[in-house]
Amino acid sequence: xxxPAFEEVTIHHHTDDATFxxxxxxxxxxxxxxxxxxxxxxxxxxxMHKGEAPNELxxxxxxxxxxxxxxxxxxxxxSVFMHxxxxxxxxxxxxxxxxxxxxxFIAAFIWDGNSYKNLRNKYDAHYKESTMPTKH
Amino acid sequence: xxxTAAVQQTKWWTxxxxxxxxxxxxxxxxxxxxxxxxxxxxxxxxYGTIRFSQNFWPDPNVVFNAFPGAGHAxxxxxxxxxxxxxxxxxxxxxxxxxxxxxxxxxxxxxxxxFWTIVGGAAFLGCQAWEWHHLxxxxxxxxxxxxxxxxxxxxxINPWGDLASQAxxxxxIQNTPRETLVRLAExxxxxxxxxxxxxxxxxSNADLIKAIDVEGLHIRENGPVAxxxxxxxxxxxxxxxxxxxVIINIIMxxxxxxxxxxxxxxxxMIEKTGLYWHFVDLVWxxxxxxxxxx
Numbered sequence: 043x044x045x046p047a048f049e050e051v052t053i054h055h056h057t058d059d060a061t062f063x064x065x066x067x068x069x070x071x072x073x074x075x076x077x078x079x080x081x082x083x084x085x086x087x088x089x090m091h092k093g094e095a096p097n098e099l100x101x102x103x104x105x106x107x108x109x110x111x112x113x114x115x116x117x118x119x120x121s122v123f124m125h126x127x128x129x130x131x132x133x134x135x136x137x138x139x140x141x142x143x144x145x146x147f148i149a150a151f152i153w154d155g156n157s158y159k160n161l162r163n164k165y166d167a168h169y170k171e172s173t174m175p176t177k178h
Numbered sequence: 179x180x181x182t183a184a185v186q187q188t189k190w191w192t193x194x195x196x197x198x199x200x201x202x203x204x205x206x207x208x209x210x211x212x213x214x215x216x217x218x219x220x221x222x223x224x225y226g227t228i229r230f231s232q233n234f235w236p237d238p239n240v241v242f243n244a245f246p247g248a249g250h251a252x253x254x255x256x257x258x259x260x261x262x263x264x265x266x267x268x269x270x271x272x273x274x275x276x277x278x279x280x281x282x283x284x285x286x287x288x289x290x291x292f293w294t295i296v297g298g299a300a301f302l303g304c305q306a307w308e309w310h311h312l313x314x315x316x317x318x319x320x321x322x323x324x325x326x327x328x329x330x331x332x333x334i335n336p337w338g339d340l341a342s343q344a345x346x347x348x349x350i351q352n353t354p355r356e357t358l359v360r361l362a363e364x365x366x367x368x369x370x371x372x373x374x375x376x377x378x379x380x381s382n383a384d385l386i387k388a389i390d391v392e393g394l395h396i397r398e399n400g401p402v403a404x405x406x407x408x409x410x411x412x413x414x415x416x417x418x419x420x421x422x423v424i425i426n427i428i429m430x431x432x433x434x435x436x437x438x439x440x441x442x443x444x445x446m447i448e449k450t451g452l453y454w455h456f457v458d459l460v461w462x463x464x465x466x467x468x469x470x471x
Contacts, residue, residue: 059281062277066270066273066274066277070266070267070270073266074263074266077259077262077263077266080466080470081255081259083470084239084254084255084469084470085239085254085255087239087470087471088237088239088254088255091237091239105470105471108466108470108471109466109471112462112463112465112466112470115462116459116462116463119269119455119458119459119462120455120459123269123270123272123273123455123458124451124452124455124456124459126208129198129199129200130197130198130199130200132197132198133198133199133200133205133208136198136209137208137209137212140212141212141215143216144219147219147220147223148223148226151223151224151226151227152223152226152227152230154227155226155227155228155229155230155231156230156231158231159230159231159232159233162231163233170233173232173233173234174233174234175233175234175339176339176342
């Protein structure tokens with residue numbers, strides 16, 4: 043006997059146990075590898091900071107790489123573990139499209155913080171002098 | 179008409195059927211999680227704004243370098259990677275619990291939910307240790323022209339720029355005697371015998387000589403916002419983990435009592451599963467923003 047709640051779901055995703063286990067195993071391995079790579083880059087950044095004069099651009103590039111790896115991890119968690127990838131396309135869009143707001147959200151607010159810093163450094167010499175890290 | 183044809187040509191938007199082929203509760207869980215993503219996103223972006231507005235921000239590898247039982251060993255990223263893997267593994271056990279639910283396998287659901295709860299509790303334990311370590315930490319800093327010993331709180335951040343030796347030499351003269359005694363007792367690295375000396379009996383001048391200024395790595399105070407953002411955001415995430423553990427425990431009890439077996443489906447496990455994976459998802463970003471970059 044089927045429960046009324048099941049009538050809402052007219053198409054069932056049938057995955058046999060073997061395929062499912064393989065998919066979960068592969069995703070777990072992938073997430074672990076991505077995390078280990080992130081940690082390796084993190085340690086690399088740490089060692090660069092310890093050095094005499096870290097190449098700021100290189101540090102920024104490594105940080106960007108970690109951000110991209112994190113987005114990849116997020117993608118696999120959402121699409122495989124949360125099964126969003128198996129849902130109907132229109133449903134996926136109702137989740138993903140609003141999240142596009144984050145593109146503006148992140149860019150605008152980071153830009154704002156940076157601009158505030160620049161203005162303050164430009165017009166408040168004492169602030170700049172007292173807060174700028176000295177090179178060791 | 180054959181039923182196979184009806185399934186093949188279902189027009190989802192003509193009414194009478196769920197347009198998204200989803201149970202209502204599960205769809206609403208998705209929308210709740212989307213709104214929660216914006217809440218966390220707003221917190222993290224606000225942290226980013228403040229961080230970009232500062233000339234100096236502490237290096238996370240200097241702040242988070244401790245490991246339980248490892249004393250003062252410098253182990254950047256070690257403990258947080260343990261926490262991250264605990265959460266990934268508990269996410270995997272949750273996937274297995276949901277899958278067992280699909281197969282109406284009660285014992286499977288119980289087994290995997292149990293391990294998910296264990297993982298969640300372990301993560302919370304790690305976070306409790308980390309907070310305790312940060313709050314009760316003793317760090318020598320130079321603040322307001324004198325030396326002080328502080329932990330990481332929402333009021334002060336001990337991880338500013340390294341203080342110059344000239345500034346320290348001036349500040350140490352203005353430091354209250356009580357603090358000087360504690361600084362001497364801290365000793366610094368490679369100063370193991372320090373605890374046996376009765377520093378309270380020394381004169382101020384001798385105390386200043388006894389303090390291992392080099393070994394203490396005295397810093398200026400860092401940006402105050404660091405503590406509020408760190409405790410606020412990891413606390414809000416920890417609260418999600420905590421409520422996730424509670425929800426999972428309730429699901430475990432309901433499974434045990436055959437509530438879902440009588441219903442004929444384990445859709446509730448899918449919904450709690452979505453919540454649990456979201457908690458893992460948020461951690462991925464917290465990990466990125468606070469520990470990696």
